[in-house]
Amino acid sequence: MKPLPNEIVLRPRFQIASSENKETVLQKFENVSEPPFLVNRLDDHVFIKFNVKNNHFWSPQLHLEIDEVDETNCQINAIFGPNPTLWTFFMFIHFVIATLFIIIGIWAYTSAALNKPYHFQMGSMVVITVLWFVLYFLGRSGKKKGKPQMHQLHGFAMKVLTK
Template sequence: MEKNITLRLRFYTVATKSFDTVLKEFEELKSEIEPDYKVKILDNHIWISLGVLQREKYSPHLHLQLEPMEDGNTAVNGLYGPDPVLWTFFIFLHFLIAVIFLVASVSAYTKVRLHQNYTIEIIIIALMLFSWFLLYYMARRNRKKGMPQMNQLQTIMERVIH
């Protein structure tokens, strides 16, 4: 039976181990699972991602932030996210579409006020709206395609946390 991860890509859990024990176990896990998975550890942050051979453009990565608790346990804040390069590209596309949409809207308004033909601006505005919906659809599709890999990352994390 496949594990179900909620639509919220953030989560919080508590490891019933000390902060130092959790870090030590992730260090040990790092050498055990490479090259299938990549684990980076910096201070109280841990990044887990798929190895180069398994990675696809939609492959997620898991970022964990560990915080020691007063009772000796460790608080774990987790965040699943897309590849940072892909995320930056998507943000760039959104920004570009927004700028083109804004320029076309201002140009259309100006031409309407001057009683000139504004058909091209309306076409550009419609294309930008379509592009926004297309980006949204692509992001949802990539997220859905990455769900099995998210489950793999979850399993790797649970080997240490639980």
């Protein structure tokens, strides 16, 4: 397994080859109860996140997918990600901003083609661009704030797997 990188990656991933069968690995996570972690299993997927007390807006979660290699071995594919609600919200905001930018750009082009003033539209496009950069840096700072918890999740998963 590669160690976690020091830089912030959008959705860091890692893989672990296990010499145990899939059901044994899944059972390890099913039977564990260790605060501050909440472990949920859905079929061959395990989701590890923080309890409400230790959860903040930028808290990450760890998604493990356990794939069977053969009857005695499995592979664990892991991916860190933000809370799905937060992820969906950020994607929605980016979609709205991009849509507004395109609409206002068309409006500005139309006004320019008709020899009408288009200063408002151009100013709005600049404001939207600045807003997009603000969102980008908010997201980066949020990921930085969640990085210590990401390491805690990784440590917990490794501890459970090595039991």
